[in-house]
Amino acid sequence: TKVTGNVPRFEPGKFFNWLTKNQSDVETDTSGFTASGTGVTISRSTGYQWEGAASLQITCDGSVTNQGFYTTPCDVIAGKTYTAGVYLRGSGTIYVTLKELKADGTVIGQTTAGPYTLSSSWQRYTVTREFSNQGFKASIRVYTSSAQSVTFYADGLSLHEGDTAL
Numbered sequence: 001t002k003v004t005g006n007v008p009r010f011e012p013g014k015f016f017n018w019l020t021k022n023q024s025d026v027e028t029d030t031s032g033f034t035a036s037g038t039g040v041t042i043s044r045s046t047g048y049q050w051e052g053a054a055s056l057q058i059t060c061d062g063s064v065t066n067q068g069f070y071t072t073p074c075d076v077i078a079g080k081t082y083t084a085g086v087y088l089r090g091s092g093t094i095y096v097t098l099k100e101l102k103a104d105g106t107v108i109g110q111t112t113a114g115p116y117t118l119s120s121s122w123q124r125y126t127v128t129r130e131f132s133n134q135g136f137k138a139s140i141r142v143y144t145s146s147a148q149s150v151t152f153y154a155d156g157l158s159l160h161e162g163d164t165a166l
Contacts, residue, residue, distance in 0.1 A: 062149030090152025
């Protein structure tokens with residue numbers, strides 16, 4: 001699902017973001033993020049931002065497919081429906097995935113949205129998954145659909161309970 005940019009992400013009392021503050025806004029550093037695939041560099045960039053002063057810059061060398069990043073798994077309540085969202089801009093064609101994991105980190109399954117072709121303006125992309133009664137952790141992954149030498153930026157990440165894109 002794609003939602004117009006510059007829409008308020010946080011409204012007091014509306015929802016709880018299960019991600020850490022730094023994972024949601026990348027204002028401090030790249031803690032809470034991991035490069036996905038070989039030939040990927042992630043860094044905090046002040047060149048572009050959806051909100052605040054920085055975003056996550058993802059540079060893919062195009063040597064393999066599925067290059068990008070993922071969030072360190074966070075705790076959630078099992079048996080609920082969750083929606084992950086991220087604002088993206090840059091170049092390339094990507095997928096957005098919400099991964100469900102057991103408490104010990106074993107992958108249960110994932111739901112993927114896309115492919116989406118990025119542009120020079122910020123756009124919000126979301127994916128929703130109904131977690132099983134064993135799904136106690138969640139991770140968001142954004143990755144290329146093919147081998148592409150591209151750079152893109154992520155900001156305003158969220159993971160909340162429910163099936164509505166916020």
